[in-house]
Amino acid sequence: xxxxxxxxxxxxxxxxxxxxxxxxxxxxxxxxxxxxxxxxxxxxxxxxxxxxxxxxxxxxxxxxxxxxxxxxxxxxxxxxxxxxxxxxxxxxxxxxxxxxxxxxxxxxxxxxxxxxxxxxxxxxxxxxxxxxxxxxxxxxxxxxxxxxxxxxxxxxxxxxxxxxxxxxxxxxxxxxxxxxxxxxxxxxxxxxxxxxxxxxxxxxxxxxxxxxxxxxxxxxxxxxxxxxxxxxxxxx
Amino acid sequence: xxxxxxxxxxxxxxxxxxxxxxxxxxxxxxxxxxxxxxxxxxxxxxxxxxxxxxxxxxxxxxxxxxxxxxxxxxxxxxxxxxxxxxxxxxxxxxxxxxxxxxxxxxxxxxxxxxxxxxxxxxxxxxxxxxxxxxxxxxxxxxxxxxxxxxxxxxxxxxxxxxxxxxxxxxxxxxxxxxxxxxxxxxxxxxxxxxxxxxxxxxxxxxxxxxxxxxxxxxxxxxxxxxxxxxxxxxxxxxxxxxxxxxxxxxxxxxxxxxxxxxxxxxxxxxxxxxxxxxxxxxxxxxxxxxxxxxxxxxxxxxxxxxxxxxxxxxxxxxxxxxxxxxxxxxxxxxxxxxxxxxxxxxxxxxxxxxxxxxx
Numbered sequence: 199x200x201x202x203x204x205x206x207x208x209x210x211x212x213x214x215x216x217x218x219x220x221x222x223x224x225x226x227x228x229x230x231x232x233x234x235x236x237x238x239x240x241x242x243x244x245x246x247x248x249x250x251x252x253x254x255x256x257x258x259x260x261x262x263x264x265x266x267x268x269x270x271x272x273x274x275x276x277x278x279x280x281x282x283x284x285x286x287x288x289x290x291x292x293x294x295x296x297x298x299x300x301x302x303x304x305x306x307x308x309x310x311x312x313x314x315x316x317x318x319x320x321x322x323x324x325x326x327x328x329x330x331x332x333x334x335x336x337x338x339x340x341x342x343x344x345x346x347x348x349x350x351x352x353x354x355x356x357x358x359x360x361x362x363x364x365x366x367x368x369x370x371x372x373x374x375x376x377x378x379x380x381x382x383x384x385x386x387x388x389x390x391x392x393x394x395x396x397x398x399x400x401x402x403x404x405x406x407x408x409x410x411x412x413x414x415x416x417x418x419x420x421x422x423x424x425x426x427x428x429x430x431x432x433x434x
Numbered sequence: 435x436x437x438x439x440x441x442x443x444x445x446x447x448x449x450x451x452x453x454x455x456x457x458x459x460x461x462x463x464x465x466x467x468x469x470x471x472x473x474x475x476x477x478x479x480x481x482x483x484x485x486x487x488x489x490x491x492x493x494x495x496x497x498x499x500x501x502x503x504x505x506x507x508x509x510x511x512x513x514x515x516x517x518x519x520x521x522x523x524x525x526x527x528x529x530x531x532x533x534x535x536x537x538x539x540x541x542x543x544x545x546x547x548x549x550x551x552x553x554x555x556x557x558x559x560x561x562x563x564x565x566x567x568x569x570x571x572x573x574x575x576x577x578x579x580x581x582x583x584x585x586x587x588x589x590x591x592x593x594x595x596x597x598x599x600x601x602x603x604x605x606x607x608x609x610x611x612x613x614x615x616x617x618x619x620x621x622x623x624x625x626x627x628x629x630x631x632x633x634x635x636x637x638x639x640x641x642x643x644x645x646x647x648x649x650x651x652x653x654x655x656x657x658x659x660x661x662x663x664x665x666x667x668x669x670x671x672x673x674x675x676x677x678x679x680x681x682x683x684x685x686x687x688x689x690x691x692x693x694x695x696x697x698x699x700x701x702x703x704x705x706x707x708x709x710x711x712x713x714x715x716x717x718x719x720x721x722x723x724x725x726x727x728x729x730x731x732x733x734x735x736x737x738x739x740x741x742x743x744x745x746x747x748x749x750x751x752x753x754x755x756x757x758x759x760x761x762x763x764x765x766x767x768x769x770x771x772x773x774x775x776x777x778x779x780x781x782x783x784x785x786x787x788x789x790x791x792x793x
Binding site: 387 | 650
């Protein structure tokens, strides 16, 4: 599709007219976003410390449980993250159509591809203005799908597979996720992938926060306040 | 009349008392309750002896070495009698044509009724020429013998996963036996070597109960490979407390703290070392102050160093670990964001300048 035509079409969308405000993200979506933020913070920190533990503490082993507490924090946050993800999937079904966005990529839609290209050009300083979008812009959409939805699935599958090693053969974690271990070539390999997944999410967080702040300032729509109030306001 | 295990034992001068002791010890080591001791005894008294053929391919004989050091009183006698040592390349008395003839005889006489125990694996490159036994490639002998076996035991890391000879670049194409044998139940007993009592336990189970023990997803007997070394390690309290050895000669090492940071593979290795231990239960690697190297895990030679917790991964063509890859990616992302932000600020400033200028 011709980019200019697409631009004209998007910019003539009465929903995104300057000054208009649209309700985009419902309460469960926003709540999930901020719970995820906290979970990822705890998970990445505790996860890193599980792989590279803090210096030893002196004294009797029975007097302390540092590694145990760190692992507990990791597992507790992981359960909250997982339950949140499941509830979020439920909300994708029952919520508004914006809640479904991050679970698929509209790869058959040429308009989406055109938007993605335009967004890329905008980030390379080749466009004066980005398009306006009620939901995610195509670039954000792509990153959400890969680094939130797919990454969450990877981390939940590998994470519970590793957890099943402690929970034991025949535990529900083992029955549901134990197959991941031989699939990836052993426990050590699953650890490595889980660890890489963490770094992938860390990179995403850096880009995500930057993009949100930048778009809030430079694009023609609100970003950060939208994830708090759910309302998106457009400007010229 | 066919001989039973019990007949053989009595013939070899083993008392009934010793025999019953063996039965209860075996039941315990298999994780069965005490009622099973009587069942094992009964099975051994009534069942005709099942011959076991023991083949050795590309390997170092450490499995056999381990096996004959089984420490349970009598276990080795019992098992060795059970084994019908008609054919075990290292242990049998016969040699040359005589030995090969015996192998043929057992195969014919007990067709579909013997157990095949395989130590080592067949190399497949050059039509199997890297391992020749009795003038023929081992892979042929293995396939033939497996065809008429009731069940197959894969001894050690070699037969189960390939071990060192299958490590990259695997010049002889050493191949685990389950990739060569099809249509037969295969029980994997990995380890380099496996623990002697684990080996005798598996054989006893097969011979007395006439069925495979319960196996996990990777075909290993759950009773011995159901938990990690880490789960039953006597140094586990130090792990949970966060007390680690940082250097081989530091105070923590002398105090016997956890070897996690020294790259101990206990947390990723399924085996019974921390419970059964080695050499009559004397010790096991971690107890002697060195981390587990994960010898019973698939491809343990190619999983990076034995001395790092976050091990190297080779999927990216270069040797690097997750922290190096991820840390670099995060640093690049951070730098890119900073540069982009700076460029954005400049652009915005320029734009507002133009706007003001126009006014």
